[in-house]
Structure formats: C-alpha cells, structure tokens
Amino acid sequence: MAEIHHLPSRRRKPGCPICGKPSAEKNRPFCSPRCHRIDLGRWLGDTYRIPTDEEPDEADLLAAARERDSES
Numbered sequence: 001m002a003e004i005h006h007l008p009s010r011r012r013k014p015g016c017p018i019c020g021k022p023s024a025e026k027n028r029p030f031c032s033p034r035c036h037r038i039d040l041g042r043w044l045g046d047t048y049r050i051p052t053d054e055e056p057d058e059a060d061l062l063a064a065a066r067e068r069d070s071e072s
Contacts, residue, residue, distance in 0.1 A: 016023050016031035018038050023029050030036040042048050056064075 014023065014029060015021060016035050017029060018035035019031060021031040024031050027033060027036055030039065
C-alpha cells in the first residue's frame with residue numbers, strides 16, 4: 001500500500017473582523033485601534049447581540065417601552 005504524505009497545512013492569518021486587513025499583533029484581532037473602537041462601539045450600541053432563550057423581565061420591557069416612546 002502506498003504511503004500518503006500530507007503537506008503541512010498553512011494557517012492563514014485571519015483578517016481584521018471590521019475591515020478585513022491583516023491583523024496587527026499589537027491590536028489583535030484588529031488591524032488598528034480605530035477598528036477596535038468601531039467594534040467596541042457596536043457592542044455598546046447593541047448592534048451586536050447574543051441570542052438567548054430567556055424571557056425579558058418586566059423592568060427590561062418597561063425600559064424598552066420608555067426608550068421607544070422617547071424616540072418618537
């Protein structure tokens with residue numbers, strides 16, 4: 001039976017999750033402090049959300065209703 005030789009896999013460095021440029025070691029996984037701040041702003045502004053099966057409690061529902069009413 002012939003031996004199968006596998007070449008070592010070359011790991012491709014993942015790019016910056018914001019702009020896709022190569023990540024900088026100092027700002028990993030981002031390429032720059034700017035992209036790091038953009039990502040942080042998205043988390044703080046509720047652009048990113050982690051899904052859950054939990055029902056919101058009454059205080060959260062009231063706060064969301066007040067926020068919605070103040071925007072209109």
